[in-house]
Amino acid sequence: MDPLCVQEAEPVLEDSGEKEWRSDRLSQIPFRILRGHRGSVSSCHFCCRDTKLLTCSHDQTAKLWDLSTSTPICDYGGEHTAPISQCSPTPDNRRMVTSSYDKTVKFWDLETGRVLWSVSLDGLVTSCNVSGDGKLVVCSVDVDNAVCVIDSTTASKVLNIKDQHTSTITRCCFDPKSQRICSVSSDRAIKLWDMTAQRTTINISGAHNNVISDCSFSNNGLLLCTASWDKSIKLWDINAGEYRHGGPDSLLHAHSGSVSSCAFSEDGSTLVSGGYDRTIVVWDVSSACKKLVLKGHTDWVMDVALSSDKKWILSASKDSTLRLWDIENCEEIPAVIENKKAIGPRLAQCEACQKPFPIMHCDNTNVTHRCVFCRHSTSSRGSLPPVPLTLCTPLE
Template identity: 55%
Template sequence: MAAPGNVALDPLDVEEYVEEQPKQDQDGWENIKFSQIPCRVLRGNQDAVSSCHFCFDDTRILSSSYDATVKLWDVSTGHLVHLFEGEHTAPISECNISIDKKRMITSSYDKTVKYWDMETGQVLWTIHFKSLVISCNISMDGKYVVSGLDLENAICITDAENASEIAFVKDHHMNTVRRCCFDPDNQRVASVSSDRSIKLWDLIARSTTVAINQAHANVISDCCFTLNGRQLCTASWDKTLKIWDIKTGRFRSQGPVVLDKGHSGSASCCAFSDDGALLISGGYDKNVIFWNLEAASNKVIIKGHKDWVMDVAISRDKKWIVSCSKDGTLRLWNIENCERIPAIQENKRLRESPIIKCEQCDKPFLLLNWDDANLITQCVFCRMASPLRNIFPSPPAY
């Protein structure tokens, strides 16, 4: 059955027009007629899925939900491996797993942070706060836990071994802390806020070493580091993502790299690949975008979720993306062969075309493959205004 009406089909559009519940093949992959990116949908949550991560060498996915549960999924089958429940009494805002895979941290709107043993599923300790806990993270060395708080606009750093408080930075921001995370060196905590600012708090100096006020034009919803710790990406409700050179401080003189014209709504989440070559983002427009920061293909927009995307992650081998949504599902995308999609190849071809400067208006313009650089020296607007525009060659017939 064709799509309803005369709607033009995006080759990357994974919306299912055939029936309400997409059919699945024997391996659990959705039979999505118009998609060229394979997708498996992980169902089972009773409410929005708030965070997701690859773990156990990319063989598992860990997710948390507003239904107060944490689930561990098998990547190869899409089946539920383990259910963590019965501890939180309100939506879980975020979950994270330690690099040694032995411990898990969860934060919740029940005003608690819990530290779990992954093998037994038991809670080792619980911290109670005065306000909702919006975010949590474990340092790469597994020694510390950081929590981001709502009403107190604070970050709290805790010793993971004994739950003792290392630092409580009250009013660290002027509004709710939306996301907080450790840098890969385990020395600084990055936090972003509804106050539109970015702050880096140093564990050794016990002070804020970097503060970027008005970093975005709206609420900053997420932040993440590259594995080498040099760059920090921030996602914002202003529909943009920005990449800041944190280690060298180059952003002070040159500003951040701005990624826009991707999401049509607020950008809600972001994640780097291990090598920093890919950046994944999700938004309120229900889309997942992966940005190729090195190649000319630039970005690929993936559609499929029925509500806004709350978190994204990418596997170490860059073959898989997982996204979770307010629609109660996770989607596992196989992007291994995405460069073969005709639309992406065409986009790459166009971006690889040379850009030259118009000799008349001095503005840059794209020189298409069929253009002769020896003849085309003016942009299309100047050529159209010229009475001699008919001397320019036409594109070859196909």
């Protein structure tokens, strides 16, 4: 079956999965279709050292999947009474938090499937996230455009920030150090709340030209990525405050429709985005250019995730399915090779002689930061320092 023209999925049993690998005709990337949810799949994650997948859906359930078989191994249902907007695993992969339009946030034991606590809030809960230390849960509520922080052990409300935005908050998350909370909204603003100072320390109004649908921190906390209905993705240097002088780096024409989601790789070299144009785009962060476009979903892509080893991409869709893409050998795909050739080399400054020298785009961050002449003269190697992002025209 041509993955670009898959027919409407027929109702299937909850535990059904497709074990055969298919290959996308255009990208030549192998993929599997994961079926089991009966509604839009709203959120997806890799967990348990990339051996398991965690998903949730508007069908009011969450599921834990085995990556090797692409089949669900645990069903978390019967608790929420409305669509689940998001799920988020704890760092130790023993617990999970879910947010729902039934105005509750629930904390689950992943092994037993038992709800450890449930907190009722004043309005629809549009998103949730667990802090990097696992101690706190943050969620966004549409009433009062509020952000609520809950202690994951006691289920007590630690913080309730009302009117953080002027319109519905679409997504909120902790930074990697659990020191700040980023929230984005349909009011087109980005706000960062400092947990120590107990106030908003960064407020970027008019960050996009339309609703901001998602936000994601790089693992080192240096970059913040935002995705928007204005069809763009933006990278913000928030730690150095560089965005105040030069603005963000924009990935324009990211998708032909609204961008729904974005996620960094663990090393920060790769970015994955999903859109309402039914595609997933893989980006090279250093060049701010497209590497690969994945097609096949028959409806909006709601969320994307990238495994820690960058071998797998998981995409969740409104078509009630997930797709597991094997990108381990994507550097050998003709389309990726052609994209790199078209982008050409980028320049870096030699730390020894201070002269510029060309380097090719690659995902490996452990490349040299000395020119070939200085490397030969000193026989030393190092890591490439951060190179300022420069926008180039993405390839369609």
